[in-house]
Amino acid sequence: AQKITQTQPGMFVQEKEAVTLDCTYDTSDQSYGLFWYKQPSSGEMIFLIYQGSYDEQNATEGRYSLNFQKARKSANLVISASQLGDSAMYFCAMSPPENTDKLIFGTGTRLQVFP
């Protein structure tokens, strides 16, 4: 069965610095999708970035980039130039190939950005 692991329950970063949030996944499939979501205190889940398992280039979206290492089964999120508004919970998720409708979520990492 597929599984997402986020081992960092909490992370601190100073404003304007970069931070990496870890995500590892477990699957025997060759085709899958990886996603990162942000959940601020309001509760809404905000889609940040997507990486397909066959994508050769790491995905980037503005200040977000996904460090995809397929052999190590890791999909770490890198946030550059952190801002106070980046303080939130961050969830990594995966869609298995047999059911692309399903997203399997990790337990999340709480990021706190301080001035």
Next chain:
Amino acid sequence: SQTIHQWPATLVQPVGSPLSLECTVEGTSNPNLYWYRQAAGRGLQLLFYSVGIGQISSEVPQNLSASRPQDRQFILSSKKLLLSDSGFYLCAWRADGGEQYFGPGTRLTVT
């Protein structure tokens, strides 16, 4: 652009009472729709998803049910709430790229 609505935003219900949470999507037709639950301090658990009117797939056998009476409407229901039904309920729709976009959520407290 697409917009997803959920209501109510918060709800406090006694044990044994019924539940109805509604989700509607604007700006897209025949979307795949999803209901998730998030317990306090946890990740999201998929409860139901629907690929079309009247088509519901259940992921977790439980006290809840879902219905899709219209193309862009998805309803989560219960006949009798349990304490364990407390949580944050999120509705989502799936875009062509596979990513899902979520509504603002309903925070349910069962007392």
